[in-house]
Amino acid sequence: MSHRLPLPSSRRRSTVQLPSHLSLPGHVRQRVDCSTLQIPAVPTSLDTGQLSPARYNAASGGESMPMQDSKPNEEIQAAYEHLITGARTGVLLTLRNGHPFGSHVPYLLGADWSCAYLHLSRLALHTQHLLEDFRVSLFIAEPDEPGKNPLALQRLNVQGTARILPVDHESYESVKQRYLAKFPQSKMMFGFGDFALWELRMRDAHLVLGFGQAYQASAASPTQWHHQTPDKKA
Template sequence: MTMISEPTSPTPHEPRLNRALRKLIHTQRVAALGTLNAQGKPFVSMVPFAIEPDSATLVIHVSLLAPHTRNLLSDPAVSLMVMQAEAPLEPVHALPRVSLDGTAARLTPDSAAWQAARSAYLARFPEAEMMTRLGDFSFFAIKVTEARHIAGFGSARPLAPEDLTSVLHYL
């Protein structure tokens, strides 16, 4: 089992909601990925994700055999949801979560962006090292363009681009 350290803030003056979002994104390792198929119908799947801080992108490593990968290749528009795990006896309506909309780009094997994505991914999922050598898997970098953060019941906000970049840039 991989231990996940709690992220630290880049400055002591980081807003409380940004700290909460940073903790959510850096402690949850799985997202619901929404793509559109060739007929324009939505398709949702589960993907492990990592954060590549230099480019402020989310990184996924997916098989070309998977429907969501085929969808990404035909339409790079994506939406992801990252949410805190449910806790017994806690209200599910208050679960912290963030919806992230963006564009996915398939990374060219052995390019600088691919190497950075692979490093970020393996830092989070070292057990996936062998999978990164399989020919039917590809890294995709997701550039997030919009986000909506729910920090708890009654605490919802659109995320300003500079806040999102700050959260993703800093580990």
């Protein structure tokens, strides 16, 4: 006789039919008929209900961390320059079927964060994503090491769009030479036909220098940093 597991009615969401080649031996099926076993459906998303700060604190069981006073703009800019000097690689975020996809990449910045250059192979998944959707983000973080608080590491996130830099572009050769000066190991890659320079035109930047020390800037004024506080929309 076939039996069903006694699941609460609220959890009887879907029925899974087991393929014939995975059928269990008869003496097992006498106890549980897996071909009609009902398994609760897995939710595909988490409903946050547009949590307000108060509701978020109630849900997390704590209060918000107190904000720190804003640093002088010169100090923020100096911290930004120190960060990008110490971190030669970052994480490139592309869109894959509407979902973020991260890749480890070396990067070269232009005069400021609003322009960056990558040397990518068209065989790589992230390049294939860019050919379908040019929206992109680049995440750069202070290198971690024992003794540091990983939650307090300085980091930069910039968002914008990407485009291929043609070899006949007026700035191609200068960008190439700057890239090779920073990454001499890439010289051989410039001889491969599947590699190309990509230019990232960044629109917004989000810089974190520690707890309560988040700053934003726009490409219109890339060196002017504004303190991000809970009452300001990110």
